Ligand SMILES: Nc1ncnc2c1ncn2[C@@H]1O[C@H](COP(=O)(O)OP(=O)(O)OP(=O)(O)O)[C@@H](O)[C@H]1O
């Protein structure tokens with residue numbers, strides 16, 4: 525069969541007005557993982573990160589109609605269910621999906637992170653009776669698995685028993701008991717039972733991440749991979765990586781549990797591409813003006829760096845620079861290696877620290893110290909700060925990597941903003957240096973050129 529350019533995944537779920545869970549999380553997940561998403565809305569919730577203030581269920585016929593209407597024109601390769609709210613909706617969905625016969629991931633949503641019930645008590649039996657048997661994969665958390673099986677789940681052994689029971693006694697093809705709430709340790713471990721075997725999916729537990737919408741986004745990611753034709757084990761593996769990233773780089777908004785960020789999956793690689801291109805563009809300007817730059821390349825070489833967006837930048841691996849630095853070469857300069865993430869440590873740390881004070885300052889370059897450059901910078905009206913490295917505290921000197929943040933912090937304290945230029949006149953074993961900061965590498969290079977040119 526010819527591979528489809530656009531696999532289609534459907535979410536049959538409720539809307540979260542806060543944009544964190546429900547169909548909003550699902551559609552973001554579908555888009556980020558590269559399928560076309562379609563929707564059958566079950567309920568509208570008035571919800572934010574800490575409470576649900578209203579629920580309005582759609583008529584069951586309307587839910588079924590959405591699925592059928594999409595199916596007959598666009599087709600559906602796989603789907604997921606989220607909030608189904610009441611037993612009539614459950615019956616309508618189960619009946620419709622069974623007729624159409626596409627693979628289905630069932631996220632047996634019962635309670636929101638905020639504690640609000642999203643499934644009416646009368647619907648619990650319908651969920652077990654109608655949804656579990658048609659699930660290709662069902663993804664209960666600890667609490668949901670307890671409700672479905674009537675078992676107590678306190679550890680992974682219990683989780684195994686529950687997963688097996690859901691498959692062998694209740695009729696799901698595969699059951700994953702999610703470990704988000706079981707044995708809170710270093711890892712978040714999900715247990716799957718499928719085809720007579722147990723599988724474990726592990727990821728580091730994220731302590732200060734965002735968890736509103738984790739279950740929705742995780743089940744949506746599995747549905748995407750099934751829509752692409754992947755087998756169940758591969759689908760869950762990808763979904764696990766995906767959800768871990770979405771939790772880690774969550775959308776830090778609201779007073780309650782902040783929403784997961786399914787866009788991180790594509791935004792980070794996209795930003796990395798953009799950053800590399802931006803540094804390369806600025807390097808071209810350096811090469812065009814290499815004779816001017818020659819005199820101002822430090823003995824230890826220069827680097828030009830740019831960080832990805834401050835929402836995502838954490839370590840020097842999130843900052844791109846020139847591998848092997850920029851060095852003097854004849855009467856010009858040489859860009860020694862490729863532009864890579866993690867290629868710079870000093871300039872990268874400078875930018876990472878600067879971004880804490882001003883998130884828009886994402887780029888920097890260092891030049892050899894020359895008092896003429898400092899004079900010109902001051903004349904041009906740049907904010908220029910001098911740092912006396914002899915004042916560097918002992919505890920900063922002794923720890924590798926602490927000096928640069930100290931320089932940035934000290935400079936910020938002096939002028940209450942991130943300066944355009946920070947310079948020092950060196951110390952024993954430390955070369956005197958000028959550091960030019962700015963929003964983009966092109967801006968930084970032009971700033972540098974404007975003080976280099978006589
Ligand atoms: N703090 C965490 N760090 C890493 N992974 C986590 C964390 N919390 C949950 N997960 C993972 O996220 C996925 C969703 O699990 P979770 O148990 O949170 O779902 P849920 O309770 O159904 O979520 P929701 O409240 O959105 O319905 C699982 O793969 C789980 O292991």
Ligand SMILES: Cc1ncc(CO)c(N)n1
Pocket residue numbers: 537538539540545546547569571606607633635636637642736737738739740
């Ligand atoms: C609409 C909706 N579906 C699912 C969840 C589960 O987190 C939620 N909070 N809201």
